Amino acid sequence: MGGSHDRGLGPGLWLVTRTLLAIWFVVAAFPLFWMAAMSIRLPIDAFSSNPLRVLLGPETARLGGGGPIGFTGDHYKAVWIDNAFHRQFVNSMIVTFSVVTISVSIGALAAYGLARSKSRLAFWLLMTALIFRAMPHSVLVAGYLPVFANSREWLQPLWDMPGLGALLRLMAAEPPTLYGKPFGVIMVLVAINQPFTIWMLRSFFMNIPAELDEAAQIDGCTPFGAFWRVILPVMGPGVLTTALFSFLLAYNDYLVAALLLDAQSQTMVPTISQYVNSENNLTDQLRAIAAAVSITAPLFLLVLVFQKRIVAGLTLGAVKG
Amino acid sequence: MKTRTFLGFVAPSMAVMLLFIALPLVSVLWQSLHNTQRVFREQSVESCSPSFIGQTCVTEKRMQPVLDAEGRPVSETRFIGLESYRLLLAPELLSKAVRGVSGAFDELMRQDFYRALRFTLTFALVTLPFVLLIGLGLALGVDTLAKIWRGPMIFVSLLPYVITPVVGALSIRWLFIGDGILTAGLSALAGTKLSLFAQGWTIELLMILYRIWHIAPFAFVVFYAGLQTLDRSQIEAAVIDGATRAQRLRYVVLPHLMPLIVFVALIHLMDSYRVFEEIIGFSAQAHRISLQWLTFHYLTPDHTGNRAVSRASASAILTIIGVAILLLPLVIRTWRDRAREA
Structure with missing residues (x-):
C-alpha cells in the first residue's frame, strides 16, 4: 500500500527531510531516555550538569564498586519495597482492566446498533455522544462528588423496599459507598470513554458488509446471535485498537482517581504527585523519577507489542470516521 | 434493523452515559445555584478563670x-441564585474593564477565572497549528522512508503520545528545573544563568x-494512516x-486528508481545552492555571475539609459554555457531513 508516491526526492529535499526526521527522533525519545538514565544513578551523578556523568554514572560505579558504568537499584527498591508501590500498581490494574472490558463490551453492542441503523435516533445519539466527549472531566466529577459521598443514604430507600430490597440485601448487606472505592471510578471512566469507543468501533462495523449479518439471520440467527457469532469474530483488529485507546485513557487518568479514590485504593498516577511535592531532597526526586519510569514501562511494552496494530487499526477504522 | 432491536443494542451504553454524564451535568447545574453549609448558631458562652478574688x-x-441527635453536624442547602457565578465572573470589574477604566483590565486578569480562561484559550489555540503542521510533516516525511526505517520511527514517535500526561510533563520538567541538563546547556549558550521555573511566561x-x-x-499517526489509503493512481x-x-500536495494529498485534519483539530481542541495535567506536572499553579484546574481546585478539600462544590459547579458550567463556543464551527461541520451521509 501507498508509500512510494513521494519517492524520488531531489537531493536537497532528501537531506532536509532526513535531518528533520532525525531531530524529531531525538526529541521524541530524549526526555524518556533521560528519565530512565537518571533513575539508576546516585544523586551525585543524576543531578550533575555534565551530561556524560548522567549517562555513565562514574561516581555511582565507584561507590557501587565495579563495572565501568554505574548502576543502582536503590530508588526502585525504595519505591516498590519500602513504599509498597505494588499496592498502587494492583489498584491501577484493577481499574484499567475493568474499564477496558466493560467499555469495549457495551461500546461494541452500541456501535454495532448505530452502524446498522439508519434512523434519525441513531444520528442524534451519535451527535450527543460527540458533545459528551467534549465535557471536561472535572465538570463531571463536580456532579458526582456529593452524590458519591452520600450514596449510602441516597440508596438506602431501595434497600428498605419490600421485594427488591430483599434481593439487594442478598448482594450487599448495606448500600455501597461509591466514594473512595474503585467501582465508582471504573463506571465514571467507562462513561467518559464511551463516546470515543462508540465512534471508533462504529467506523469499524461500517466496513463490514451488512450482507454478512443478513445472511446469518436468514440462516436462523437472532440479531444478537449474528452479532456474536458472525460479526465479532471478524472484528478482532477493530476491538483490539479500541481496547488500546481505552487502556490509555484508564491507565493515564489522574483527575478522576485523585478526586474520587481514597488513599487505600489510589492508583499509581496520582500517587506520583506526592513524591514530587515532597521534593525536599534529591533522593526524593530520584524516587519520583523511579516511580515515573515504573509507570511508563508497561506503556513502553504496549507500544512495542501493538505498534503495527495501532497504525493498521487507524488505517482501517477511525480514519474513515 | 428494527427499532426494538436497535434499542436493545444501544441500551447498556446509553444507560451508562445517561447515569454518569447526563445526570451529573444536571446535578452540576443545580449545585451551581445552591450552597450547602454547616449550620451555625450563635451561643453565649461564659468562661471563667480563677483570679485574686473570686x-x-x-x-x-x-x-x-x-x-443533630446523633451528634453529627447539621448542614443546610439553600438557593443562592447566581451568587457563585458572580463571585467567579466579577461583573462590576468586567464592566469597568470594558469601559476602559485604567488598571481595571489588569485587575480583571488577576481574577482566578479570567486568568484561567486566558491561559486555557491561548494554550488551545497556540498548540493547534503546530500539532497539525508537525503531524502532517512527520506523516509526509515518514511516508518517503524505506520500509525498514518506518517501524522504528513510528515506535519512537508513539512514545510521547502514549505516555501518562502527568509523567510526560514531569519528564520535561526534570530536564529544565533548577540546574536540569537542558537549562544548564541553555545557560551555557546564553552566557547567563537562566531559571525557567521562576516566571510565568517561561512555564x-x-x-x-x-x-x-x-x-x-x-x-x-492518523495522517500517516490516511496516506496509506490514498489512491496511488491519482498521484x-x-x-x-x-x-x-x-501542486500534488495542494490538490491531491491535502483534500484526501481534509476530513482527518478536521477530525484531529476537533479532538485536539476538546483535549487541550481541558488542559490540566501540565499544571500538576509543572507545579505551575502559582503562575498559570487552567479552567479545569480551577474546578479541580475548588473540589479539593481545603484545610478545614470543605469542598467549594457550588463554586466548582459554577466554574464547571462556565467551562462547558466556553467549550461549546469554541467547538461550534467544527461540530456543525461534522453534523452536516453526517446528515448528508445518513
Missing part, C-alpha cells in the same frame, strides 16, 4: 455548629512545548499531467 468571668458570643512556554510534543504524534495521473510536488 474569679473573672467573660461572656462572649461564639458560633457553634448545630448537631507557559514549556507547557505549550510539552503539549505539542505529546499530541503531534497522534496527528502524525500518478497528477505526475503525468506535470504537477509539481507542491
